Amino acid sequence: MKLVESPSDTLRIEFAKKDLNKIVEPIIKNAEQFSAVPLDMVYLLAEQDYRIDDHFQQPKGVFD
Numbered sequence: 001m002k003l004v005e006s007p008s009d010t011l012r013i014e015f016a017k018k019d020l021n022k023i024v025e026p027i028i029k030n031a032e033q034f035s036a037v038p039l040d041m042v043y044l045l046a047e048q049d050y051r052i053d054d055h056f057q058q059p060k061g062v063f064d
Helices: 017-029 036-053
Strands: 002-004 012-014
Touching: 017 036
Parallel strands: none
Antiparallel strands: 002 012
């Protein structure tokens, strides 16, 4: 995880792919202990983790 320099009214954090699951999984497992804001962030991180691995391509000629 790395805090990237941004304009004063924003916060930008970069995560390595290998770190996403380490952050997401424990928070989701204990979701009842967290408020909506951290859960929203964790669900976005989980979605990004999924999208990084998702290499689906539509088969050629599927709509022909």
